[in-house]
Amino acid sequence: MTLDFLIYKIILVLIVFSITLLVATYSTYAERKIAAFLQDRIGPDRAGPFGILQPLADAVKMFMKEEIIPNVSNKALFVLGPGICMLTACMTGVIIPWGKTINIGGTDYPLQIADVNIGILYLFGVLSLGVYGIMIGGWASNNKYSLLGAIRASSQMISYEVAMGISIIALVMTTGTLSTAEIAAQQHGWHWNVLIQPLGCLIFIICAFAETNRAPFDLPECETELVGGYHTEYSSMKLGLFLFSEYINMFISSAVIATFYFGGYNMPLIGRWVHDPNALAILGIVFLFMKIVGFIFFFMWVRWTLPRFRYDQLMNLGWKILIPLSILNLVLTGAWMMRHEIMVYFVK
Amino acid sequence: MLLAVQSTPLDFLPIALMFVVALGFVVIMLFLTHQLGPKKKSKVKLETFECGIEVQGNARLPFSIKYFLVAILFVLFDVEVIFMYPWAVNFKQLGLIGFVEMLTFVGFLLVGFYYILKKGALKWE
Amino acid sequence: MITTYLFYLLSFLAIMFALMVVFSKNPIHSVLYLVLAFFTIAGHYVLLNAQFLAAVHIIVYAGAIMVLFLFVIMLLNLNKETEPHKSVWLKASAAVASGSLLVVLVGSLKGAAGIQSAKTFDASIGLIENLGQTLFNDFLLPFEVSSILLLSAMVGAVMLGKKSIK
Numbered sequence: 001m002t003l004d005f006l007i008y009k010i011i012l013v014l015i016v017f018s019i020t021l022l023v024a025t026y027s028t029y030a031e032r033k034i035a036a037f038l039q040d041r042i043g044p045d046r047a048g049p050f051g052i053l054q055p056l057a058d059a060v061k062m063f064m065k066e067e068i069i070p071n072v073s074n075k076a077l078f079v080l081g082p083g084i085c086m087l088t089a090c091m092t093g094v095i096i097p098w099g100k101t102i103n104i105g106g107t108d109y110p111l112q113i114a115d116v117n118i119g120i121l122y123l124f125g126v127l128s129l130g131v132y133g134i135m136i137g138g139w140a141s142n143n144k145y146s147l148l149g150a151i152r153a154s155s156q157m158i159s160y161e162v163a164m165g166i167s168i169i170a171l172v173m174t175t176g177t178l179s180t181a182e183i184a185a186q187q188h189g190w191h192w193n194v195l196i197q198p199l200g201c202l203i204f205i206i207c208a209f210a211e212t213n214r215a216p217f218d219l220p221e222c223e224t225e226l227v228g229g230y231h232t233e234y235s236s237m238k239l240g241l242f243l244f245s246e247y248i249n250m251f252i253s254s255a256v257i258a259t260f261y262f263g264g265y266n267m268p269l270i271g272r273w274v275h276d277p278n279a280l281a282i283l284g285i286v287f288l289f290m291k292i293v294g295f296i297f298f299f300m301w302v303r304w305t306l307p308r309f310r311y312d313q314l315m316n317l318g319w320k321i322l323i324p325l326s327i328l329n330l331v332l333t334g335a336w337m338m339r340h341e342i343m344v345y346f347v348k
Numbered sequence: 349m350l351l352a353v354q355s356t357p358l359d360f361l362p363i364a365l366m367f368v369v370a371l372g373f374v375v376i377m378l379f380l381t382h383q384l385g386p387k388k389k390s391k392v393k394l395e396t397f398e399c400g401i402e403v404q405g406n407a408r409l410p411f412s413i414k415y416f417l418v419a420i421l422f423v424l425f426d427v428e429v430i431f432m433y434p435w436a437v438n439f440k441q442l443g444l445i446g447f448v449e450m451l452t453f454v455g456f457l458l459v460g461f462y463y464i465l466k467k468g469a470l471k472w473e
Numbered sequence: 474m475i476t477t478y479l480f481y482l483l484s485f486l487a488i489m490f491a492l493m494v495v496f497s498k499n500p501i502h503s504v505l506y507l508v509l510a511f512f513t514i515a516g517h518y519v520l521l522n523a524q525f526l527a528a529v530h531i532i533v534y535a536g537a538i539m540v541l542f543l544f545v546i547m548l549l550n551l552n553k554e555t556e557p558h559k560s561v562w563l564k565a566s567a568a569v570a571s572g573s574l575l576v577v578l579v580g581s582l583k584g585a586a587g588i589q590s591a592k593t594f595d596a597s598i599g600l601i602e603n604l605g606q607t608l609f610n611d612f613l614l615p616f617e618v619s620s621i622l623l624l625s626a627m628v629g630a631v632m633l634g635k636k637s638i639k
Contacts, residue, residue, distance in 0.1 A: 009361070009362045009365055010365060012362070013362060013365045013366050013369055014369065016366075017366070017369050017370065017373070062381070063380060063381055063384045063385065064384055064385050065385055066385050066386045066387065066388065067381055067382055067385055067387075068389075070395065070396045071391075071395070072395075072396060073396070074499075074501075077501065077502075079378060080505075082378075083374045083375075083378060086370070086373075086374050086377075087367075087370050087371060087374055090366070090369075090370035090373070091363070091366060091367060091370060093366070094362060094363050094366045113362045113363075113365075113366060114359055114360065114361075114362040114363045114366075115359060116359045116360060116363070116524065117359065117524055117600060117601065118524045118525060118527075118528050118601060120433075121433065121525070121528035121529075121532065121601075122363075122528060124528075124532055124536075125528050125531035125532045125535075125536060127536075128426075128531075128532050128535070128536025128537065128540075129531070129535060129536055131536070131540055132505075132508070132540075132543075135540070135543055135547075136501075136505075139501070139543075139547055141396065142396055142408070143396040144409065147409070147411070147547075148411075151411055151415050151544075151547070154540065154544075155415050155418050155419070158418070158419060158422040158537070158540060159418060159422065161422070161426070162422060162425040162426065162429060165426070165429035166429055166432075169429065169432045169433065169436045170436075172433065172436035172437060172439075173436045173439040176437060176438075176439065176440055177437065178433065178437060178601060233396060236381045236385055237377055237378070237380070237381030238378070238381065240377075240381075241374070241377060241378075311472060312472035315418075315470065315472050316470075316472070319470045320465065320470065323425075323461070324461075327454060327457075327458065330432075330454070331451070331454065334439070334447050334450070334451075335447075337439065337440070338443075338444055338447050341443060341444040341447075342444065345444065356522065357476070357519050357520050357521075357522055360519050360524075410548055410549070411547070411548060413548075413634055414634075415544060416541075416544050416545065416548055416634070417630060417631070417634035419540060419541045419544045420541060420630040420634070421627065421630060422537060422540075422541075423533075423537045423538055423541055424623050424626055424627050424630070426532065426533060426536075426537045427533060427537075427623060428620070428623055430529050430532060430533060431616070431619070431620075433525070433601065433605075434525065434601050434602075434604050434605030434608055434609070435605055435608075435609055437601050437602055437605050438602060438605035438606055438609065441606070442605075442606075442609050442610075446609050449609060449613060449616075449617070452617060452620070453616070453617065453620045456617075456620040456621060456623070456624050457620065457623075457624075459624060460623070460624040460627035460628070461627075463627065463628060463631065464627060464631055467631050467635060468635075469630075469631045469634055469635065
C-alpha cells in the first residue's frame with residue numbers, strides 16, 4: 001500500500017460521497033416536479049429559475065427548525081436512530097463500479113471505491129442493518145404511531161430481504177461471482193443480465209421498492225393510519241436525515257439495479273466509434289448515470305401512479321408470491337444451465 | 349485444492365474510509381442542527397403526539413406475536429439463503445451433482461414453507 | 474505490522490463492547506452493544522481473510538438474529554420494573570456454571586497453543602469459492618443435515634407462535 005493509493009482512494013470516496021448527496025438532494029426536487037407533472041401542476045418554481053434552488057432552501061429550513069426531543073423518549077437512542085439510517089444509506093455506494101478504469105500518467109485507476117470479492121454479500125449486510133435506524137428511532141420516540149410504523153417497516157424490510165436474496169442467487173449462478181466489478185464487466189455489449197434473468201430482475205426491482213419503503217410499499221409512513229409513521233416525533237435535521245436516507249437508498253438501489261441487470265456502465269455498439277479507453281470510461285459513467293436517472297424516474301412514476309397496499313396484501317405478496325416465484329426462478333435457471341448434463345444423463 | 353483467487357484484507361480499507369467520512373458527516377449534521385435553530389421548550393411541546401388528545405400511558409406496549417413469528421421465520425430463511433451463496437458461486441464447477449444437492453436442500457426448505465402456509469402462520473387479517 | 478495494531482484495537486473494542494452488554498441496565502442498549510461486538514468480530518474475520526464468514530456474521534448475527542432480539546425486547550412490557558428477585562441459589566448456580574465454562578475455555582485454549590503454525594496457512598482458504606468447493610464436496614452430509622435442522626426449527630417456531638394466534 002502506497003501513499004498514492006491512499007490519496008486516490010480518499011479522493012474517490014469524497015467524490016462518490018458528494019455525488020451521492022447531490023443526487024439525493026436533487027431527487028427531492030425531481031420528485032416534486034415529477035409529482036406536479038403527473039398531476040398537471042407546476043410544482044416548486046419560486047426559489048431560483050424553475051425552482052432549481054428549492055433543495056437548498058429546504059436544507060436551510062431543516063437546519064433552522066427547532067430540535068424537539070420528547071421528554072418521555074429515550075434521548076440517546078432518539079438521536080442515534082436517524083444517524084444509523086443515514087450511515088447505512090451512505091455505506092452501500094462503495095461497491096458500485098461507477099465506470100471502467102481511468103488511465104492517468106500510465107497508472108490505471110478503477111472507478112470503484114472497494115472491489116471486494118464478496119460485493120453482493122456486503123450489499124446485503126449493509127441492507128440488513130438498515131432496519132436498525134428505523135426500529136431504534138421508532139421505539140425511542142415512545143409514541144404509539146412511531147412504534148407501529150417502526151414495527152411495520154422492519155417486518156416489511158426483513159420479509160422482502162428473503163425474496164431479494166433468492167432472486168440474486170439465480171444471478172450469481174449465471175455470473176459465477178459475487179464481485180460487482182466482475183458482474184458489470186461481464187455485461188459488455190448486449191450481454192445484459194436482464195435478458196438472461198427477466199423474472200429475477202422483476203423480483204429484485206419489486207423487492208428494491210419494498211426495501212426503500214417507497215410507494216406502493218410505504219405503509220410504515222402511511223399518513224392516513226399512522227400520522228407520520230416511525231418519524232412522527234422527529235423534527236429539524238433529524239427528520240431531514242430520515243427523509244434524506246430514503247432518497248439516498250433510492251439512488252443506490254437504482255445504481256444497483258442498473259449494475260446487476262442493465263449492463264452497468266456498458267452500452268452496446270459504443271466501442272465501434274470510440275476507441276480511447278479514457279473516453280470510453282467517461283462515457284461509461286455517463287451511461288450509468290443515464291440508467292440511474294431513468295430508474296429514479298421510474299421509482300417516482302410508480303409512486304404517483306399506484307395506490308398503497310394494505311398490510312396483509314403486502315405480507316402475502318412478499319411471502320406467498322415472491323418467495324415461491326424466486327425459488328422457481330432459481331430452479332429453472334439451474335435446470336437451464338444444466339440442460340446438457342441432464343440430457344446426457346437421460347440419453348445414456 | 350484451492351482456487352487461485354486473489355483477495356486480501358486490504359480490499360476493505362476503502363470501506364473503512366467511507367465509514368469515517370459518512371460518520372463524520374452524520375455527526376456534524378446532528379451537531380449543527382443542535383446548535384442552530386431556536387430553543388424555546390415548553391412542557392406541551394415536549395409531549396409526544398397523539399392526534400391532539402392527552403397522551404394515554406406510553407408506547408412501551410406489547411404488540412402482535414405475528415411480527416415476532418415473521419422475524420423468526422426470517423432468521424431461518426436468511427440462514428438458508430446464506431448457504432446458497434457458496435453453491436451459486438461454484439455452480440458451474442459443481443455440475444449436476446451440485447444441482448441435485450441443492451434441489452434436496454431447497455426441497456426441505458419448501459416442505460417447511462408448505463407447513464408454515466398450511467398452519468396459517470403467515471395469515472394476516 | 475498494521476494488522477497487528479488493528480488486531481489489538483479490534484480485540485480491545487470487542488472485549489469492551491462485550492462488557493458493556495453485561496453492564497448496561499437497559500436491555501435495548503445491551504442489544505446494540507452486542508451488535509457492535511459482532512462488528513468487531515467481523516473485523517477480525519476480515520483480518521484473517523475469511524471474507525465470506527465476515528459477511529455472514531454481519532448478515533445473520535447483526536442483521537437477522539439481533540433484529541429478532543430487538544423484537545423480543547420490544548415485545549416485552551418494559552413499563553414495570555419487572556426485574557424478578559433472584560434467589561441466592563440461582564446466583565450461586567449461575568456462578569458455578571459460568572465458572573466451569575471459563576475453565577473449559579481456558580483449558581481448550583491451552584491445549585490449542587501449538588496446533589497450527591502460521592507457515593502452513595493458506596490465506597485464500599476463507600474465500601467463498603474455496604469454501605463452496607469444500608462445503609459441497611467434503612462436508613455434504615452435514616450440509617444436508619443442517620437443512621433438516623432448519624426445517625425442525627421452522628416447525629418449532631410455528632408451533633410456539635400458533636398457541637397464541639388461535
